[in-house]
Amino acid sequence: MTSLDTPALLSWFDRVGRPLPWRGDGVGAWEILLCEVMSQQTPVARVEPVWRAWLDRWPGPAELAAAAPADVIRMWGKLGYPRRALRLRECALAVVDLHDGRVPHDVDQLLALPGVGDYTARAVACFAYGRRVPVVDTNVRRVVARAVRGVAEAGPPSTRRDLAAVEALLPDDRERAVAFSVAVMELGALVCTARAPRCDDCPLAPTCAWLAAGRPEWDGPRRKVQTFAGTDRQVRGLLLDVLRDGDGTAARSALDAVWPDATQRDRALDSLLGDGLVVRVGEHYSLPA
């Protein structure tokens, strides 16, 4: 099996695809880039309100480029991985300075933007500009692994291999290629999910290699689960929480209160300073002005 049943897939999407706000007509490339970055490792449901709030406050790259990092970090709220917020602002600066304020069409130019990697560059080229390029995210990798290769999980990612695999499945027609990518991602998000795939509701069930093989369990390496409790990431989150919630400034004592282990606390604070998410002002700490 070297292809997916594209007609079945597209018809399924027409029926049950979610009307996400950035999928409508007239949504510009900047808005799409913004939602793609916000969606990195983040459930779509959490993204929508923040996406709207950002666009309301900063309609385009020029406005965001002029924003204070502190405001950007606050508006990011609790989406997680707050470095993305800073990179988004740097991305806006790059779009303004290098591309005359317009999001580039070219994948390589998109890849050069801060916070934009292989997935996001191709997602913008495809969804915003209708380019026929493979778009590979975790959903796409999982759907292809199951429906085409007949295995339960995608295994460790390899950009080159993954892109080639999806390129081979991509319809020749540009518009169908775009619809294909949207639909595969949606299928992975709604039906062909990681934990409890709903094969009964899957448009690809009649042709799915994994289902045909009796849904064999994955025998490859287990995806390593990132622990969170007790890690520096948790401490960073707690520290930043203090600065986000107040006026953006906190005394050392206020930061010290969030975590008992001084060594780890200092390490987390140092890393936040290194990332530019926090700055020291005299005896206090604050979000970067």
Place this chain on the structure above:
DNA sequence: AAATCGTGGCG
């Protein structure tokens, strides 16, 4: 190449 980087919800 493998580790790191938040947060919250669901099964």
Place this chain on the structure above:
DNA sequence: TCGCCAAGATT
């Protein structure tokens, strides 16, 4: 309950 997972990027 708690491990698992979510439209990845960067170093």
